[in-house]
Amino acid sequence: MKPGTRLKSVADDTEVMVIRTGGGTIECGGSPMAEEKPADLAPLAADFSAGTLMGKRYVDADGQYELLCVKPGKGSLSVDGVALVIKDAKPLPASD
Amino acid sequence: MNISLLLEMAAEAAPDRVGLVCDGKRWTYAELLAAARGAYELIEQSGAQYVALLDESSEAAVIALFGAALAGVPYCPLNYRLADADLAALLDRIAPALVVGDEERVTRIAGDQGHTVLSREEFTLKAQETVPGDDRVYDMGEGIAVQLFTSGTTGTPKAAILRHSNLLGYILGTVEFASAEEDDAAIMVVPPYHIAGISAIMSSVYSNRRIVMLPAFSPEGWLKLVDAEKATNAFVVPTMLGRIIAAMETTPADVSSLRAISYGGGKMPLEVISKALALFPNTGFTNAYGLTETSSTIALLGPDDHRAALASDDPKVRARLTSLGQALPTVEIVIRDEDGNILPPGEAGEIYVRGDQVSGEYKEKSALVEGGWFPTRDAGYIDEDGYIFLSGRADDVIVRGGENMSPGEIEDVLLTHAAIADACACAVPSVEWGEAVGIAVVVREGHGAPGEDELKELIRGRLRSSRVPDKIAFVAELPYNEMGKLLRREVKKILAD
Numbered sequence: 001m002k003p004g005t006r007l008k009s010v011a012d013d014t015e016v017m018v019i020r021t022g023g024g025t026i027e028c029g030g031s032p033m034a035e036e037k038p039a040d041l042a043p044l045a046a047d048f049s050a051g052t053l054m055g056k057r058y059v060d061a062d063g064q065y066e067l068l069c070v071k072p073g074k075g076s077l078s079v080d081g082v083a084l085v086i087k088d089a090k091p092l093p094a095s096d
Numbered sequence: 097m098n099i100s101l102l103l104e105m106a107a108e109a110a111p112d113r114v115g116l117v118c119d120g121k122r123w124t125y126a127e128l129l130a131a132a133r134g135a136y137e138l139i140e141q142s143g144a145q146y147v148a149l150l151d152e153s154s155e156a157a158v159i160a161l162f163g164a165a166l167a168g169v170p171y172c173p174l175n176y177r178l179a180d181a182d183l184a185a186l187l188d189r190i191a192p193a194l195v196v197g198d199e200e201r202v203t204r205i206a207g208d209q210g211h212t213v214l215s216r217e218e219f220t221l222k223a224q225e226t227v228p229g230d231d232r233v234y235d236m237g238e239g240i241a242v243q244l245f246t247s248g249t250t251g252t253p254k255a256a257i258l259r260h261s262n263l264l265g266y267i268l269g270t271v272e273f274a275s276a277e278e279d280d281a282a283i284m285v286v287p288p289y290h291i292a293g294i295s296a297i298m299s300s301v302y303s304n305r306r307i308v309m310l311p312a313f314s315p316e317g318w319l320k321l322v323d324a325e326k327a328t329n330a331f332v333v334p335t336m337l338g339r340i341i342a343a344m345e346t347t348p349a350d351v352s353s354l355r356a357i358s359y360g361g362g363k364m365p366l367e368v369i370s371k372a373l374a375l376f377p378n379t380g381f382t383n384a385y386g387l388t389e390t391s392s393t394i395a396l397l398g399p400d401d402h403r404a405a406l407a408s409d410d411p412k413v414r415a416r417l418t419s420l421g422q423a424l425p426t427v428e429i430v431i432r433d434e435d436g437n438i439l440p441p442g443e444a445g446e447i448y449v450r451g452d453q454v455s456g457e458y459k460e461k462s463a464l465v466e467g468g469w470f471p472t473r474d475a476g477y478i479d480e481d482g483y484i485f486l487s488g489r490a491d492d493v494i495v496r497g498g499e500n501m502s503p504g505e506i507e508d509v510l511l512t513h514a515a516i517a518d519a520c521a522c523a524v525p526s527v528e529w530g531e532a533v534g535i536a537v538v539v540r541e542g543h544g545a546p547g548e549d550e551l552k553e554l555i556r557g558r559l560r561s562s563r564v565p566d567k568i569a570f571v572a573e574l575p576y577n578e579m580g581k582l583l584r585r586e587v588k589k590i591l592a593d
Contacts, residue, residue: 003097004236017097055109055274070105089272089425091272093356093398094303095270095384095392
């Protein structure tokens with residue numbers, strides 16, 4: 001999968017843009033994300049329903065994966081069943 | 097990835113928020129996105145390979161930037177200050193283009209190059225009225241987002257290219273999405289053909305901060321617009337800040353809304369920034385250092401650094417007021433010698449940078465070296481705490497009898513003299529040494545000109561004797577370009593006479 005690919009959750013409204021990725025399965029709401037949204041939504045897994053925030057970047061512990069949330073939803077992001085976390089960025093002063 | 101994402105996200109999160117004010121007209125993010133999509137259709141219909149802008153800043157710059165991105169065509173703003181022949185040569189290099197702006201001029205100087213030309217008003221109106229066809233597909237952004245011609249002071253202008261991945265790397269790495277308050281407004285005065293003009297559009301849109309455009313800079317106009325729009329942020333080049341400070345004495349304006357002023361694009365005189373800190377006691381100042389080839393800012397001296405330097409008795413901390421600050425967390429910066437070896441803190445050499453935002457690429461060839469490093473051609477050093485100090489362009493180094501000397505160290509010493517307002521050191525031909533030091537100085541108003549021997553003694557007392565100038569010129573002012581860059585080659589001409 002190339003950086004820049006847009007993925008949609010099949011369980012909620014979440015959409016992400018892939019910034020960095022390894023070979024694993026990117027999921028939202030407990031189900032693998034897809035480039036096209038299915039007609040019928042999959043059920044939202046209780047363990048992956050903390051929600052996504054627009055404009056936040058989500059990363060794994062090893063720094064292999066980075067996803068930008070471009071549309072928020074009720075599901076939460078994971079790779080191969082391991083939850084991703086919001087990337088902590090120190091705010092910078094505006095420079096332009 | 098495609099930079100159009102920035103506008104799409106702003107329009108999704110805050111469709112009705114005003115994103116741009118220009119000439120009294122207000123544009124919401126939803127309106128800007130609709131116009132960018134209309135522009136995409138106009139670009140597709142024209143068959144253009146580039147979208148060029150030959151105009152001052154206006155809403156057309158924003159619409160053309162994102163419209164070109166959606167169409168997968170490079171956006172290429174041109175310097176309208178160029179002479180006809182130089183401009184025609186650049187237009188020829190991007191033909192066939194959709195050119196927005198000075199219709200009469202393009203037709204006159206490049207009428208046979210196959211361009212489609214629209215005035216600012218025509219382009220804006222058509223972009224608003226046009227809706228993309230059902231079968232159109234927006235670009236995925238694998239390619240070039242922006243092409244900027246370098247100023248070409250050393251020869252034919254080079255076409256620097258910035259890919260979507262470079263620009264998005266910069267914005268996503270430095271700007272928090274939707275972080276601006278509803279009342280935040282950034283006043284924008286840099287010309288659209290400068291990298292700072294492009295990064296300002298993208299940062300403001302992504303943070304959902306309203307852009308207030310001032311198409312042609314005047315210090316009075318700037319002060320009045322800050323007051324009228326209650327601007328909270330501004331970017332200026334050093335010469336502009338100097339003129340704004342001078343105009344504050346005669347132009348009544350309430351500038352208390354300004355929370356942040358950032359500056360860059362040339363060396364900031366210590367005197368100007370010190371005065372500015374006193375005149376804007378509640379404003380945070382940020383020095384931003386960057387290049388076209390690095391998608392804008394790569395190092396910052398932030399507001400706390402400014403105040404700490406000003407308040408400190410420690411000469412090392414005070415000196416930071418003239419530094420570029422520290423590298424962004426998203427890039428790496430090192431200093432290398434001529435053989436490419438990385439130098440320890442305090443040693444001067446050439447500044448190298450790498451990171452996602454660094455393109456270092458020209459249409460003709462990439463300037464990146466092994467490991468993805470970009471040699472900036474700027475000379476400087478980094479202190480033990482990571483503060484970067486610029487000493488000039490690598491090409492400006494004076495080589496006297498095999499000894500390399502940076503103009504910056506000589507200038508810094510000259511500027512400590514109470515009667516010297518501005519100073520430039522550069523190489524002058526020397527029969528004995530190949531090159532020697534020449535200096536041009538501007539005497540401060542109300543002071544008598546110091547004697548040549550006095551200046552020589554000043555330098556001999558602080559630096560090695562090889563730095564003592566062979567030639568000294570007293571001038572009314574030093575030549576700067578409109579972005580505040582000191583034109584050293586012009587100074588060389590003065591010293592040659």
